Amino acid sequence: MTAPLVDIRAVSHRFGQLAVLKDVSLRIEPGSYTILLGPSGSGKTTLLSILGGFVTPSEGKVFIRGEDCTAVPPARRPTTTVFQDYALFPHMSVGGNVGFGLRMQGVDGATRAAKAREALALVGLASAFDKKPHQLSGGQRQRVALARALVIEPAVLLLDEPLGALDLKLRRQMQDELKAIQKRVGTAFVHVTHDQEEAMALADHCVVMNDGRIEDEGPPERVYARPATRFSATFMGESTILAGKVTEAKDRTSTVTTPAGPVLVRGALPVGSAVALAIRPEHLMLGGTAGTASLGMAKVSDVVFQGSFKRVLAVSVEDASLQFIAKLPASATVQPGDTVAVSCDTDQIIVLAD
Amino acid sequence: MSSTGNSGRALPGTGRALPWALVTPALGWTLLFFVLPFVAMGFSSLTAHEGGGFTLSNYSQFFTNPSYWQAMVNSLEVTAIVTLLSVLLAYPFALILAEQVPERWQRLALMLAVLPFWTSYVVRSYSWLLVLAQNGVINRALTGSGLITEPLQLANTRLATVTGFVHFFVMLLTLTIFANLKQLSPSYRKAAADLGAGPVRTFLHVILPLTLPGIMVGAFLTFVLCIGDYITPQILGGNNELLMPQLVMMQIGRRGDFPLASALSIILMAVVTIAYLACARWLKIERA
């Protein structure tokens, strides 16, 4: 395994009394697309600012390409940032904006213009060179900001909620383009967002943050299918959560007593420990085809048709505080008021330490 | 003023009584007490002081009488010096307030810096007289310390007029430039630093150009207020060198010559208008 491009070691940060990052360590591989995902206040933007050099952490170190960059100012580290409000200089043309970084490096005018045009072509805006930022749409400004950051060939490109200001349709479109551009230039991207769909669509490596800590990290498929914590099971997609206690353990299976009755799960767990069981909506079965693990009876409270599927909410008959969230095929005939048996396959139950 | 946002959603007002009832009082007041006086002044300026017949002599006097002409030259010189000096003094000051002073003290620092701005204009000029007079604070301090034997002539000079003006306009411009600097998104500065610009180049390439429209508006305001002001030159400059407003007031006060005063006022206004037209394209620099 080669050395990581970025190595964040045990970083903590406080704003006054408020601890916004608590002992965070993270590695970023060359050419990867890393997403920092979390709700507001989770510390993801602060972590990005520390990477960019705008904030010096209270504790810990940041290594980029093996060099200690903890206290190196933004201008002298191999990172560039695409700001949330783009921060395009309104008095300069698009070409002037994109060429600004090269100008600061002392690159001559002709080379600068050529490289700026190249970068603009990369983001599909070759014709906008002489325009002013205010003549562009939101999506176009976003691309100019991207070109301006990429043209000086950073080792890591940092994006602070880059799609936040765009409407949904444009966001999905820019998402695909971002991914394509990243593949083409091969630069490592670190991208902050609170949109889990964006995270799943873009990330090679997804980092789920909450309350100043990294809750979970890994390929998005893994984080979704096997979330490490209760938080990431609910933040990255929906889950039904059953709290329970391990009452019996065998070689490869354990029995967990939950409000919906005893549930058999994979793995030997310490008897007496408290656990949470998470089940993804698409794995829950209602009525008819019973799965291998029974979860008791539930009364359907709501059925919402969502085009390709139906989203069903049902309240457990055994415990009214337990709510099941299920995703059924559009052809399902279940109605509000029906009482149905709930079950799932044992293999699909995610066991979380509580 | 942001009118563009409104028009798209506003209700049609034609043929309805209410909208006109709302805007008529203000329009009427402006027509009656602003436009009509101008018309009256225009007529007056074309009337002979003695006898009252039609004449152009009030205007021609301005161009033929060298002392009138000189008053305009003086006014333009003083105003230019004041505007330039005020901007040069205020900009670094506002920059320091906005960037070197810790965020939570900024409001207090700014309020303190413009506190004398809110005192009476007449009193402010008088205060400078206390400082600059023959036996004032500066002269007493200098003679007391033995640096000079004879008091310096500071009051009743152009220097005194300029000092009084600059004092006022430094405060005004500090307010406007500070507001301008604080309006800039902090990410402009971050972006420039991120792309490799040091503090000096960030200032020259980003901060200064972005605040230039604001500076021009402030400078224009300074120009308009300065060239039309009577109090400061009258109290501090005395009558050694006349500026236009003093000349106008002199026609009314001593001689009751309204027609000549009207003509001189109109000429002064014309100069301000020309200055405005010259600045207009600067004042309308596009914003993103």
Add this chain to the structure above:
Amino acid sequence: MRQVVRVVSWLYALAVYGFIFVPVVVLVLFSLQATSFPIPPFTGPSLRWYEAVLSDVRLTSALVNSLLVASISSATAVTLGFLSAWGFARFVLPGSGLLRGLITLPLTVSYLIIGMGLLVLFNWAGLPKSLLAAGIGHVVINLPLCFAIIYSQMGDHQINIERAARDLGAPEWKVLLLITVPVMAPAIFAGFFLSMTFSWDEFVISFLLTRFDTTLPVEIWNLLRSGLNPKTNAVGSLVFAVSIVLVVLFELTLLRRRKT
């Protein structure tokens, strides 16, 4: 290097603060002078000149006149400004841009020239010089200011709030009283406050348009004819104190508004 910049910055800021405050300090200091000349050496402190000011009927009545003219003219200016801003922001009127330009035009004209025009007009119409004439002039200079402040704050957001009120069945006058005025209160207040300070401090229009009863700045001007006089210092210091109280009150109310 950074340290040098810091030190130079602080020295520069101190020098500018000094320049700004020197005349004010001298003014206030020598208002406490015991002898008859407000020049060094300082012989006080004494309050005799404040007593002299407060027992001077001309000055105290001028002060009352000033407050009267300032409050009535500001109230007029803010009312006219608000109504016209509302009209222009809510309704599409023919020639709206031109008419708005007309209302704001006096902002670009010197007070001296506005005063001169009114003097000539009133002279022709045979109207005598009076506080009323000066008050009319003060409305002319403050109306565009109030209009501009209030108009710039009437955005789409406010339009939608009013629409909601109309939609719920409020007649036009109730929309105005219950919705528009309260929502626009900060802008209305700012317009009124600025008008008050400008009118309170205005000299040349009052000087041209009043004769026997006059405003405080003009009365102070008359006092100046007697040369340097601690009494002028005392009245100046009092005016300064009143202005500061006003500004601090304004800041405090604004700050409180912002917090809620």
